[in-house]
Amino acid sequence: MRDAWLAHLLDLLPKESVVRRAPLHITDDRLLGGLDLAATLCAGKPVVQKGLLAEINGGILIGAMAERLTAAAASRFASALDLGAVRLERDGFTQTMPARFGLIAFDESLAGEPGVPAILRERLPLRIDLDEIRHLPKDAAVNRDVVLRAREDLTKVVVSADVIQSLCVTAAALGIASLLAPLMAVRVARASAALAGRKVANDDDAIAAVRMVLAPRATVAIEAHSAEESPSQPSNDEHGTEARGSNDRQQPLENMLIEVAKACIPPRLLEALKSGGGRRSTGSNGKSGSTRSTMRRGRPVGVAVGKPGAGARVHVIETLRTAAPWQNLRRDKARPDSRRVVVRASDLRVHRVKQRSETTTIFVVDASGSSALHRFGEAKGAVELLLAECYVRRDQVALIAFSGRGAELLLPPTRSLARAKRQLADIPGGGGTPLAAAIDTAFELADGQRRRGQTVSVVLLTDGRPNLCRDGRAGREAAQSEAVAASIAVRATGIAALLIDTSPQASQFASTLAEALGARYLALPHADAQTLAAAVQVGRNFQ
Amino acid sequence: MRAQFPFTAVLGQDEMKRALLISAVDPSVGGVLVFGDRGTGKSTAIRGLSALLPRIRVVEGCRYRCDPGANGTGCEDCQERGRSGSLPSTWAVVPVVDLPLGATEDRIIGALDLERALTRGEKAFETGLLARAHRGFLYIDEVNLLEDHLVDLLLDVAASGENVVEREGLSVRHPARFVLVGSGNPEEGELRPQLLDRFGLSVEVKTPSDIATRVEIIKRRNAFELDAAAFLDEWKSEEEVVSAQIASARSSLRFVETSQQIISQAAELSAGLGTDGLRGELTLVRAARALAALEDVGAVNASHLKQVAPSALRHRLRRNPLDDAGSTVRVERAVEEMFGE
Known part of the structure; x- marks a missing residue:
């Protein structure tokens, strides 16, 4: 359907329209433009190369899997859409190039996934659900x-x-x-x-x-x-x-x-x-292969002297800059009019990258009836304290709540703690405790975040009284063994976890579960906010 | 490049417009941060501001547009020339420089001029965005998405007012004093506290909910899109009025009186709210003075203080990071207590 729709669209466009695809892993130098290396070396002076956004001027740009774009990448598209131009401030060039184009973003996210970044989504006027379309109208x-x-x-x-x-x-x-x-x-x-x-x-x-x-x-x-x-x-x-x-x-x-x-x-x-x-999270995202190939090892933070290889990439601009002042001296005496740039090994500069040290903390909150009865308010308070810690460290946070309605991803990973807090305050409580489903959901999310190069830790708040199985059957015994099995699966992946026991008396099962998860166990003390804060202080170092 | 939507045609968002005008009158207020919903005219207003700014006098032939009147603060070249007599000067427009997110480090601070180096073997410095923004505005849209290593560069320069370049065998220092203007959407992420502190005024914008206002905004936008030239023509006189207002406020700023009472009220307000450091009350007084100059009254009064207090203080409160709307409310409450309502 998608191809048919696209073909139909292209049929309607003027013949000379440029249509290009923007791959997900497109780098800034190709998207926005930069130094054209081959031409620069050939001409002996800097030559600018247009980026995709400028090349597409007057045409149509197709972005597949747009839901995988980061907010920063999406904002580059958004800025070009707003201005109708690309402002290039890179590699020694300052240019404004017209870039008026139509953007077609394919959102292939499943239910429960965040979808196309809001910054871009809000700027795209038309939305079409291709699942709803059975045939294309042939309107003469x-x-x-x-x-x-x-x-x-x-x-x-x-x-x-x-x-x-x-x-x-x-x-x-x-x-x-x-x-x-x-x-x-x-x-x-x-x-x-x-x-x-x-x-x-x-x-x-x-x-x-x-x-x-x-x-x-x-x-x-x-x-x-x-x-x-x-x-x-x-x-x-x-x-x-x-x-x-x-x-x-x-x-x-x-x-x-x-x-x-x-x-x-x-x-x-x-x-x-x-x-x-609320967004319901069901099923797994079976797209792991594609993210792995686009995962970046880190972001560039500068340049260093060094040779390429062993993972280091040549920083072309800096290498040229280093070589540039020597060109008159190095020029071949026999061919003084040669425009060729002479680069020696000592000129080589490489990209210095910083491993992404960002952390995502996933909060899994037990909002079941038993928990709500006990100390739901205090548990929320504990999460708030932990959220404050996350703010200081500039972590991303995500929020999952589970209750009689199942496990729900209330907040996909975000750095906006204000939103996290709002969501937390609005968690409805009640119903059974589908602990295994909650652990599964947390694991899926954690796994996805890890594939994006993030360090993940999971904070599970529960009173340790599971009574709902994954398939919705009630039963304490079965629910407990399912939860333990799910926990052992998580432990095998080595995701750091903290379990905060919110039951009035420390529950035996909760500590068993913590062991199965390989998590730190922390009984929520019966006390005022300060003791709680102290306990959380201890707990925060669990990573 | 498309024509620019006029600043004066941006409807509502009075706090944002006021903050921008204040920073245009007195750059020492220290920049404006605009945070809020998408599609509220943040970028439009900021980009539109450039058309209103009165021209400035600059040293002729100076690549950094040094101020001929303020000797000793200019670039090395101007200081050298300035010793042997007064400098020739000319008029120039105030730069409003856009820092796009994809910018590289070398374009921001400046770097070796590759073309001259390659073709002529000369070692020359090619100025970056910071040099271009000197004595003007540096605007960063989606400032909360800016890469951390670029934020570091900005912080350093914004604090010292000088850009020091030591790279590729170059050793250059030049003045880079600019008004930092940032905008963003808090849903995309928080701003680093150090960067937040660099902004003098911070404004929250919300989409207007009133239907009549919304309709009028869409109508204006529609008219602009259909025929930009005619729209600009229609708003020309309005633009000229505000432009003249800024120019006269700039020249009268020095003569605006700030009574001891106002200063102590500002101090009391900041102390009562527990803001960190003295920057809060300094900004508060400066902004109130700029506002008085804009309104063309001779002395700062309580109403000026009241109007600018939320912008000057809300991002300086030692806040609970999870408290989303709380800061504004707290400032307003403190203001009410002080002046009675």
Whole structure:
């Protein structure tokens, strides 16, 4: 389906359009541009090489597996999209190169995975779920020539104040906070009108924009909000005359748009919203091979004198810089006009990289009924103290909670501790204790993070009373043995762990479990925050 | 490059705009950090600021745009020339330099000019972004995603106001005093505390929730996208007014009176909130003075202090790292207690 869709899209583009793929492991020098080594050595003076973003100007860039992009890499795309240009400040070059392109990002994340970094996701107006599409419409009215003509007419299309107003109201009704969404919706409405050959965007275009831009971004179930929208209407008066004449017509359009939005919010999204917006983590990510190949050994922190080999890469620019001052002396006496650059072994410089020392701490919190009954509040307090430690060390944190509803990844790894704290405060409690499932989920996440080159540690807070098996059966004995088995599997991978026992009396099973996990065991003392803090101080050195 | 959306056409976000104007009037306030939601006009406002900045006098032929009036603080070359009489000067625009995330170290601090070295065998220094930003603004979008080793470079230069380059056989030092402006989204990650401290003012921006405001923002943006030239024309007079305001505030800044009472109120406010060091109250007083100059009143009063207190203090509180909204509230409460509401 994906290939068919892509082929269909390419069919519609002007023939001379450039279409390129951006591999996940693309380096800055290829993405943004830099020194063209071959040309530089040949010409004897620095020659700039365009990066992919500049080469693609006017074309389409395809990013497969965009969900694997780091936030930093995604922000390079985002900045180019914002500016319509690439600003190069690398390797001795300062240039601004036009880079207006369409970006198609394929998000292949499974349910429960974080998906495309938000910084990029918010800037991509259209979202298409290819799973939902069975066949591609063969619309004879839309073809390459129509697209070409629409491109020319695009800037002449007028989007009326009504349509803008309606799109904003609809976005608000859908709980979309960001202004980027209605902004992009207006653009899409304009493009839609241009495609249809209209000079003024009409209701159909607004509907198209709602369907394609706003509905997939909805964050609240619509029923709850549509009723509250009418009071916010008086705002028209502030705009004076321009809005007045259109007042009577406006209301129906907004209502219609909201209806449209209601109809085309993906059913799965609504489901997720109803269950509290939480992401459910199910299954494993079977994509380990690909990440391993893109994993970087560390990030460059500078240069050093040395020879390449044994893992060291030549730092071309620095090597050239070292060699440069000597060129007049070294030039071949026999061929004084040679432009060749003479590099000696002593000029060689290599990249110095720093091993990534980043740590991810995964908190696994027991929110089951038994735990909630006991000392859930204190456990949360303990996690908060540990979070503060993480802040000091600039660790990433992730949060998994397990209760009668199963084990849930509430917060994928992030450095934003404010979010971690918010999530922690909102953990609902109750139900059984699927400990084995929780350990599995934590392990999957830990494994994924390790493949990204992070050091991982797991902090498990539980009262050690598992009573739910992986398949949802109840039973203490079976649940216990499953939990121990899961723990032994984790131990084999050597992931550091800390188990904090939250039961009133230190539980026998919890310490057995800690042993199986190879974890440090820490009984949560019965005491005030200070003793707790002291215990956590001891516990934090467990890595 | 696309045309730049005008600063004055950015609707709402008064605190952010005020902070940027303050730093334009008095660079010694020490930079602005804008943290908040995506799509709130952070980058737009900052990039738009450059059009408003009045031109500055620079030494003619100086690559670092030294100030001809402030002798002794310029680059080595200007100091040398300055000894033998006054320097020729000319007008120049204030630089607003963008530091893109993918920038390499050599472009930031400057490096050996490769072209001249290779073609002519000369050892020459090619200035970097820090030199270009001297006496102007250095803007880093997504500042919280900047690589740590680049942050280290910035911290050092921002603290000393001088860029010292010792590499590839070059030994160069030149002044690099700039207003550091950063923006970012806290969801992407926290900022290193050392870097946070370097910013004089910190502003939180939120997407406006009011429908009328939102509609107007989209309308303006739409108009700009359709016909940038016409839009800029429409806002031209507005831009000129603010530009003149900055220029007059700059020249009157020296004459704004700051009473002993204001200074002690600022000190009391900072001490009451337990801010680290003296930088908080210094920034507070300076920012209040710049605001008074912007409003064209002769003396700093309590209202100025009240307006700038959240920006100047909120990132300096010894905070609980997990407390997300708390700092702003605490500053506001302290301000209310002091001045009564």
